[in-house]
Amino acid sequence: MSREYRYQQLETWLLEGIAGQRWGVGERLPSVRDMCLEQQLSKATVLHAYQRLEARGLVEARPKSGYFVLPSIASRAAPLIDTSAVVAPSPVTVSDVVMDIMSRGAAFDILSGLQNERLPAHKNTESRYLEANNAGITALNRSIGRALRSQTGSAHQYYDEPAGDSELREQLAQRYRRYGCERSAEDYCITAGCQQSLFLALMASCQRGDIVAVESPGFYGVLQLLEQLGLQVVEIPSSSVAGLDADALESALQQWNIRACVVTPAYATPTGANLPLATRKKLLVLAEQYDLALIEDDIYGELGFLGRPDPLKAEDKSGRVILCSSFSKSLSRDLRIGWIDAGRWHHQVKRLKLVTLLASSRFVQQGLASFLKDGGYDTYLRRQREQLRQQRDQLVEFLDKHWLADVRFSVPEGGVAMWLQLSEEVDTLSAYGVALSKGVVITPGSLFSSTDNYRNCLRLSFLHPLTTTRKDALKTLMGVISH
Numbered sequence: 001m002s003r004e005y006r007y008q009q010l011e012t013w014l015l016e017g018i019a020g021q022r023w024g025v026g027e028r029l030p031s032v033r034d035m036c037l038e039q040q041l042s043k044a045t046v047l048h049a050y051q052r053l054e055a056r057g058l059v060e061a062r063p064k065s066g067y068f069v070l071p072s073i074a075s076r077a078a079p080l081i082d083t084s085a086v087v088a089p090s091p092v093t094v095s096d097v098v099m100d101i102m103s104r105g106a107a108f109d110i111l112s113g114l115q116n117e118r119l120p121a122h123k124n125t126e127s128r129y130l131e132a133n134n135a136g137i138t139a140l141n142r143s144i145g146r147a148l149r150s151q152t153g154s155a156h157q158y159y160d161e162p163a164g165d166s167e168l169r170e171q172l173a174q175r176y177r178r179y180g181c182e183r184s185a186e187d188y189c190i191t192a193g194c195q196q197s198l199f200l201a202l203m204a205s206c207q208r209g210d211i212v213a214v215e216s217p218g219f220y221g222v223l224q225l226l227e228q229l230g231l232q233v234v235e236i237p238s239s240s241v242a243g244l245d246a247d248a249l250e251s252a253l254q255q256w257n258i259r260a261c262v263v264t265p266a267y268a269t270p271t272g273a274n275l276p277l278a279t280r281k282k283l284l285v286l287a288e289q290y291d292l293a294l295i296e297d298d299i300y301g302e303l304g305f306l307g308r309p310d311p312l313k314a315e316d317k318s319g320r321v322i323l324c325s326s327f328s329k330s331l332s333r334d335l336r337i338g339w340i341d342a343g344r345w346h347h348q349v350k351r352l353k354l355v356t357l358l359a360s361s362r363f364v365q366q367g368l369a370s371f372l373k374d375g376g377y378d379t380y381l382r383r384q385r386e387q388l389r390q391q392r393d394q395l396v397e398f399l400d401k402h403w404l405a406d407v408r409f410s411v412p413e414g415g416v417a418m419w420l421q422l423s424e425e426v427d428t429l430s431a432y433g434v435a436l437s438k439g440v441v442i443t444p445g446s447l448f449s450s451t452d453n454y455r456n457c458l459r460l461s462f463l464h465p466l467t468t469t470r471k472d473a474l475k476t477l478m479g480v481i482s483h
């Protein structure tokens with residue numbers, strides 16, 4: 001592992017302090033002199049850390065006065081969504097563009113993942129770039145391989161139990177206990193990914209025609225589920241800074257009989273928002289008051305650059321939070337392993353899992369359980385978070401330098417994607433086909449809503465390294481959009 005320099009340690013400590021509001025907006029950081037004395041560091045080291053924070057837009061240096069905390073970069077750069085308009089509930093229709101993006105393997109890329117995959121290893125700049133980070137995946141593969149090899153006799157002729165492998169559930173329970181969820185292995189059910197967990201959550205808590213509140217803009221996968229299950233949607237405005245607007249949700253709850261609310265408290269896609277504590281508390285209160293199922297999508301929870309926010313589930317006193325997640329974002333999309341802690345809907349969910357999937361692969365779960373137990377997952381996550389943070393910074397720097405002048409974008413402190421708002425006349429859905437003809441796959445803003453909103457928006461991901469090919473693709477995209 002690469003060594004962390006003292007200025008980096010100081011920078012991280014300061015970042016945590018700013019995020020935790022030890023120094024609020026407009027307040028002065030300790031003077032360079034005090035910091036040198038307090039932390040036993042040289043002036044050059046302290047200055048280096050302060051200047052890096054300045055370069056990130058988190059603090060500003062005022063001559064002869066010191067360094068002052070600025071409003072978070074997210075709040076200055078992020079597109080703010082108009083919170084006034086909550087439209088009446090309606091059925092959902094999702095564009096076929098989602099299917100097109102998925103079939104090109106480009107859900108979180110501007111290049112077709114399938115193309116890249118087919119390149120021979122020596123020509124694949126991606127795999128060369130990522131080699132250092134692949135050690136964790138090699139360890140995971142070994143762990144799964146060992147589990148497969150240790151299968152004896154006729155084990156392969158039996159289905160796994162409906163709730164999933166007990167050791168994996170135990171590992172999940174132990175992990176969530178670290179984040180305040182006092183749950184046991186029996187409370188979890190293994191699924192085929194977070195999308196299936198969300199599906200089971202909606203199936204168990206709602207009936208055809210019910211109204212479900214979602215973030216807007218919000219994950220298109222949820223909109224697809226609502227469409228498929230014949231549920232109506234009411235879209236609650238969500239900004240990159242403050243996340244879901246709990247006051248708007250309250251006003252919607254007063255007007256309509258809403259059964260469930262799907263929310264991604266940690267680093268939601270596409271906004272990248274991390275819900276403030278006050279909003280989290282209010283959501284739990286509203287859920288109680290209006291008898292709501294609160295479906296928590298925790299898929300990005302482990303990818304916080306400044307730490308792991310506690311899930312809503314940690315404060316769930318009455319079993320109405322349904323926690324859904326998977327290893328897809330934090331480890332591998334290809335595992336197709338997720339989980340659900342459905343609280344009061346646990347038994348229905350277990351039955352529905354049996355009906356829709358029968359069982360999950362036992363050796364994959366066993367391999368994963370060992371990987372978690374041996375600490376392989378934690379080691380991998382540490383590297384992955386750092387890699388993602390660097391990739392986010394590369395993308396921010398690129399957009400600042402090269403992108404069209406009137407763009408606004410979020411700078412999330414976790415997850416894998418940022419949200420871009422372009423000038424009003426741009427229509428990213430119309431640009432999809434033109435960009436595609438030039439080899440660039442975009443994720444248009446309108447996919448994140450069932451209204452006509454966000455046509456001038458775009459989700460960009462920093463999941464992949466910003467290689468020269470990707471920089472060129474972004475420049476091509478700029479050309480398409482500015483015409």
Ligand SMILES: Cc1ncc(COP(=O)(O)O)c(C=O)c1O
Nearest residue numbers: 193194195219269297299326328
């Ligand atoms: C917010 C969110 N939830 C759920 C999913 C689906 O995850 P999985 O691959 O585990 O089914 C995704 C995938 O993009 C996502 O972004």
